[in-house]
Amino acid sequence: MKQWIDSMDKAVLGMGLLRVVGGSLELMAAITILYFNDIKKALALNSILATIGPIILISTMTIGIIGVASELDPIRLVLVFCGVFLILLAVFK
Structure with missing residues (x-):
């Protein structure tokens, strides 16, 4: 198991762990709502x-963009930022 985790990309591991934490918080909140x-x-x-x-x-x-930033052309990086901006605009509006 440790070898498998060591072989993973650190950005992917961080993104996955954040999603696990977020999902766990959602699940705990759902159980709390039902309990009360x-x-x-x-x-x-x-x-x-x-x-x-x-x-x-x-x-x-942010973790994903930082992980990919060194591999992308500057124009493609700008397109990624535009996409993220549009996602955030849709979420907050």
Whole structure:
């Protein structure tokens, strides 16, 4: 197992771990919502998740772009940044 992790790209490992953390937070929040069975607490937890989701998205995209930046032409890197900007624009609007 350690050899498999050591052979992985560090950017991919970081992106995967962030997604695991984000998914775990979502699952824990869902279980908490069901446990409390209260609409006010459910809305509060949901609003917290609404801020955590984009943070995980931005973090994983940043790690990925940093990992790919050395391999891309400058024009393609600008296109990637434009794509990320459009994703973030859609998420926050």
